Amino acid sequence: xxxxxxxxxxxxxxxxxxxxxxxxxxxxxxxxxxxxxxxxxxxxxxxxxxxxxxxxxxxxxxxxxxxxxxxxxxxxxxxxxxxxxxxxxxxxxxxxxxxxxxxxxxxxxxxxxxxxxxxxxxxxxxxxxxxxxxxxxxxxxxxxxxxxxxxxxxxxxxxxxxxxxxxxxxxxxxxxxxxxxxxxxxxxxxxxx
Numbered sequence: 001x002x003x004x005x006x007x008x009x010x011x012x013x014x015x016x017x018x019x020x021x022x023x024x025x026x027x028x029x030x031x032x033x034x035x036x037x038x039x040x041x042x043x044x045x046x047x048x049x050x051x052x053x054x055x056x057x058x059x060x061x062x063x064x065x066x067x068x069x070x071x072x073x074x075x076x077x078x079x080x081x082x083x084x085x086x087x088x089x090x091x092x093x094x095x096x097x098x099x100x101x102x103x104x105x106x107x108x109x110x111x112x113x114x115x116x117x118x119x120x121x122x123x124x125x126x127x128x129x130x131x132x133x134x135x136x137x138x139x140x141x142x143x144x145x146x147x148x149x150x151x152x153x154x155x156x157x158x159x160x161x162x163x164x165x166x167x168x169x170x171x172x173x174x175x176x177x178x179x180x181x182x183x184x185x186x187x188x189x190x191x192x193x
Contacts, residue, residue: 003031021096026058033128034063047075047123052109052190054079055086057093057102063126064099076101078118082108110189129187 005028006012017023038044049067054060060079067075079094079102081087087106094102112119 003028021093021098024058024061024093024097026062030059031062033126034059034066037124037126038063038066044075045123048119048121049075049077050109050119050122050125051077051079052125052127052193053081053129054104055081055083055090057090059126059128060090060102060104061094061097061099064094064101065097067101074101076103076121078122079104080107080109080112082106110193112193114193127190129183129190 004023012018012023012025015023018025037049044067049063051060051063057079060077064077067073067077077099079087079090081090081104084106087104090102091104093099094104
């Protein structure tokens with residue numbers, strides 16, 4: 001439910017339904033986290049939901065749409081992201097989609113106090129820090145910058161920098177492994193919150 005699949009090559013970005021917020025373009029894999037968390041929305045037992053790594057907001061607005069049709073349509077999505085520019089994108093997308101249940105805050109999920117009164121009604125947390133739709137280490141750059149050690153040359157680089165025609169150099173592969181380990185460290189810290 002809530003998912004339309006379009007064949008490749010169908011120009012949707014300029015479609016009025018997309019521009020007006022009625023349809024949100026999203027990779028199919030990115031639709032699964034909200035669906036898995038809430039399940040059959042009509043059977044959701046209720047309560048607010050935290051989206052711990054919310055920006056840019058597609059999963060957030062999907063979750064809000066599912067909750068609006070649940071047995072507790074007043075449930076809120078408390079959306080957190082530590083990057084103010086990305087959070088601004090989330091707010092813009094939530095407004096365009098009419099997702100009034102989204103309450104966005106520029107805060108690092110890892111620094112939130114568990115006993116904060118804002119969370120009294122929270123019954124679930126959506127935690128998808130690596131972005132289920134990414135599929136590549138290059139897409140992880142924005143998430144792991146603060147956890148990533150510099151490359152062996154002392155500089156941060158994109159995941160594909162240093163590749164030759166026949167594949168990544170050994171140094172680039174080691175750097176990618178470091179980035180993946182940094183993401184795993186972040187994921188573990190977030191899960192243990």
